[in-house]
Amino acid sequence: MSPLPPAPSKFAVAARQALADTGRRHNLSRAMAALRRRRAAATAEAPDWERLRRAGRAVRDRALLSLDTQLETLEQAVTDAGGTVHWAVTGAEAARIVIDLVRAGGQTEVIKAPAPVLGEIGLERALERAGIAAVHTGLGELVLHLAGEDHPAHFLLPAIHRDRAEIHRLLVRRLPGVPEELGTDPAELADAVRAQTRERLLSARIAVIGPAFAVAETGTLVLPEGDGGGRVCLTVPETLICVLGIDQVVPSWRDLEVVLQLLPRAAAGERMSPYVSTWTGVSEHDGPARMHLVLLDNGRTAMLADRVGRSALRCIRCAACLPVCPVYERTGGAAYAAAGGGELSGPIGAVWTPQTRGVDGAAEASLPFASTLCGACGDVCPVEIDIPGVLVHLRGKVVQARRSLPVPPPEMVLMRTLAWAMSDRRRYESTLRRGVRWARLLARDGRIQRLPGLLGKWTEARDLPAPPRDPFRFRWRRR
Amino acid sequence: MRVALFVACFNDALFPRTGEAVAALLTRLGCRVSFTAEQTCCGQMHWATGYHREAAALARRLTGLFDDPRQVVVTPSASCASTIRDAYPRIARAAGDEALARAAAALTVYELTEFLVDVLGTVDVGAYFPHRVAYHPTCHSLRALQLGDRPLRLLRAVRGLELAELPAAEECCGFGGTFAMKNPDVSVAMVADKVRHIRHSAAEVVCAVDNSCLTHIGGALSRLRSGVRTMHLAEILAATEHTS
Numbered sequence: 001m002s003p004l005p006p007a008p009s010k011f012a013v014a015a016r017q018a019l020a021d022t023g024r025r026h027n028l029s030r031a032m033a034a035l036r037r038r039r040a041a042a043t044a045e046a047p048d049w050e051r052l053r054r055a056g057r058a059v060r061d062r063a064l065l066s067l068d069t070q071l072e073t074l075e076q077a078v079t080d081a082g083g084t085v086h087w088a089v090t091g092a093e094a095a096r097i098v099i100d101l102v103r104a105g106g107q108t109e110v111i112k113a114p115a116p117v118l119g120e121i122g123l124e125r126a127l128e129r130a131g132i133a134a135v136h137t138g139l140g141e142l143v144l145h146l147a148g149e150d151h152p153a154h155f156l157l158p159a160i161h162r163d164r165a166e167i168h169r170l171l172v173r174r175l176p177g178v179p180e181e182l183g184t185d186p187a188e189l190a191d192a193v194r195a196q197t198r199e200r201l202l203s204a205r206i207a208v209i210g211p212a213f214a215v216a217e218t219g220t221l222v223l224p225e226g227d228g229g230g231r232v233c234l235t236v237p238e239t240l241i242c243v244l245g246i247d248q249v250v251p252s253w254r255d256l257e258v259v260l261q262l263l264p265r266a267a268a269g270e271r272m273s274p275y276v277s278t279w280t281g282v283s284e285h286d287g288p289a290r291m292h293l294v295l296l297d298n299g300r301t302a303m304l305a306d307r308v309g310r311s312a313l314r315c316i317r318c319a320a321c322l323p324v325c326p327v328y329e330r331t332g333g334a335a336y337a338a339a340g341g342g343e344l345s346g347p348i349g350a351v352w353t354p355q356t357r358g359v360d361g362a363a364e365a366s367l368p369f370a371s372t373l374c375g376a377c378g379d380v381c382p383v384e385i386d387i388p389g390v391l392v393h394l395r396g397k398v399v400q401a402r403r404s405l406p407v408p409p410p411e412m413v414l415m416r417t418l419a420w421a422m423s424d425r426r427r428y429e430s431t432l433r434r435g436v437r438w439a440r441l442l443a444r445d446g447r448i449q450r451l452p453g454l455l456g457k458w459t460e461a462r463d464l465p466a467p468p469r470d471p472f473r474f475r476w477r478r479r
Numbered sequence: 480m481r482v483a484l485f486v487a488c489f490n491d492a493l494f495p496r497t498g499e500a501v502a503a504l505l506t507r508l509g510c511r512v513s514f515t516a517e518q519t520c521c522g523q524m525h526w527a528t529g530y531h532r533e534a535a536a537l538a539r540r541l542t543g544l545f546d547d548p549r550q551v552v553v554t555p556s557a558s559c560a561s562t563i564r565d566a567y568p569r570i571a572r573a574a575g576d577e578a579l580a581r582a583a584a585a586l587t588v589y590e591l592t593e594f595l596v597d598v599l600g601t602v603d604v605g606a607y608f609p610h611r612v613a614y615h616p617t618c619h620s621l622r623a624l625q626l627g628d629r630p631l632r633l634l635r636a637v638r639g640l641e642l643a644e645l646p647a648a649e650e651c652c653g654f655g656g657t658f659a660m661k662n663p664d665v666s667v668a669m670v671a672d673k674v675r676h677i678r679h680s681a682a683e684v685v686c687a688v689d690n691s692c693l694t695h696i697g698g699a700l701s702r703l704r705s706g707v708r709t710m711h712l713a714e715i716l717a718a719t720e721h722t723s
Contacts, residue, residue, distance in 0.1 A: 019664050376649075422537055462659075472494075
């Protein structure tokens with residue numbers, strides 16, 4: 001593995017590679033169809049789902065618009081409960097704080113529960129570089145690690161793109177101590193992993209987790225999860241290190257009640273998360289004796305300053321927008337990651353990353369365009385983030401940044417020329433006449449099979465009908 | 480009723496028959512249809528592609544053309560209708576243009592099926608179209624305008640028409656305006672699935688209320704020589720025993 005991640009490529013290029021991976025597409029498509037069905041059923045049976053969504057939006061907005069005081073309240077409450085609070089401006093800084101804490105504890109191994117925020121700060125690689133071994137509590141993360149993949153296919157289900165046979169092969173070949181005769185039954189696979197990691201989990205001294213929320217008023221960490229990995233982290237080790245995005249603060253337990261109802265149904269079609277752990281500070285002879293909370297900005301305050309874009313900060317990381325996104329379903333997380341996105345993929349990644357990292361890079365600038373604006377994401381978002389609206393807003397930012405280029409790109413020339421033509425009837429009509437004549441010259445038997453320049457991308461795989469000789473307006477005039 | 484037709488530039492150039500069908504249909508239903516040749520483009524493509532300044536100029540132009548309160552504006556393009564309804568207030572806000580915001584708020588534009596079902600209160604428009612037809616609910620008609628079953632109710636009332644069920648109908652066809660050129664591979668992967676579902680429906684004709692999406696779907700069907708044609712819903716509704 002190279003020490004530095006590869007330079008981000010544009011989404012379209014990354015997507016082309018991803019589309020060619022037939023196995024991943026097949027697995028992802030099946031898994032996403034199942035998730036769609038489960039989410040739809042779980043939200044349909046909730047009698048007040050739409051009201052809950054509105055409440056969720058209000059609760060999140062309230063937290064975000066008073067974020068400065070919420071964070072101070074949280075810091076005070078965590079400190080009062082015996083924890084230590086650290087502030088990190090960037091992901092790299094957060095990773096450095098975690099590593100320094102592990103080293104200060106004299107450890108070379110940590111247990112790590114999966115969380116999008118830990119992926120965001122690049123903890124896996126940072127630990128590796130620091131010579132610290134990570135024991136994964138999550139099967140998906142372990143599979144990703146064994147496969148040597150840097151980016152999850154999905155930020156809650158990291159290895160959802162791999163089928164049973166692939167996971168079986170990875171475990172048998174790469175996880176020491178797994179017997180050759182292991183079966184491919186999911187329970188057997190999980191048992192094999194459990195047998196290999198249980199001892200290390202139980203002897204761990206330090207755990208690193210990324211809670212879903214922190215309740216400001218009491219300094220409580222909240223971990224809803226599908227397996228008990230996070231709960232192990234909250235009970236077994238001596239030291240607990242938590243990384244939390246500053247957006248993940250929830251002012252009160254009343255607010256938590258709302259988001260905890262929304263999250264499981266939106267995320268997995270579950271009425272309740274199988275495990276919900278809440279943990280407030282250290283206590284003697286029970287669980288970790290030391291707790292560190294790393295509060296991460298990493299572009300979030302910049303996002304908060306954008307009146308339109310800030311709605312993305314409402315995100316509760318349910319990933320409901322992923323399975324309904326036709327672009328994500330066909331490309332998967334790796335394509336978004338290659339386009340400069342970190343952990344977050346799908347529609348939320350396309351609105352999050354360009355805001356936290358800026359749109360100066362070609363890769364980040366390509367993400368807001370990685371959507372047909374079909375609107376399915378906005379319709380399912382449990383906190384009513386208008387993702388298509390934010391995408392269009394960000395497209396505006398990308399174009400605005402390009403307006404100052406010394407030589408305008410071809411697309412800008414075309415769009416400006418069209419706008420100029422459209423703003424005057426005579427110019428529009430002459431453009432129409434010329435366009436029709438030109439298009440008809442390219443047509444054979446009523447269809448155009450090859451177009452030049454930017455439009456050539458259309459005719460790579462699609463025809464265009466030859467326009468009739470007379471546009472509507474001229475026919476109308478002649479009636 | 481006086482109806483001002485907003486045909487949409489895309490239809491003006493590529494699908495004049497859709498505009499003619501709307502005019503013929505509404506005239507048959509007793510409306511007086513007018514068309515102002517000053518109309519050009521609503522600005523949808525510019526707005527959705529990030530050219531917000533240009534979109535604002537086009538929005539100002541369009542709102543100025545259709546400000547006669549004695550007429551209702553009808554368009555056969557769901558995406559243009561949703562641009563005027565949903566995007567114009569945003570375009571005005573982004574441009575800090577309060578006059579545009581007021582003009583947009585005062586302007587009511589009906590998508591064709593909304594006008595037929597909600598304003599004229601009819602689902603049987605006297606059409607005859609003896610073919611097996613699938614209906615693709617385009618994203619803007621489905622999720623932005625929330626047309627619901629209006630188009631299907633209109634289709635069910637067409638004599639001779641056999642309605643084919645389209646699997647995964649609500650999934651986007653992959654057009655997305657400039658998306659089809661900026662992300663051509665994903666776009667084609669999406670339309671490939673749409674084509675598969677259309678073939679599965681055994682329809683002869685696929686219809687919708689957006690010719691832009693139909694151009695995408697039809698472009699793929701045509702390239703594959705699928706033997707399925709695309710047609711705007713208005714053209715089906717305009718067809719009678721005398722025209723076919």
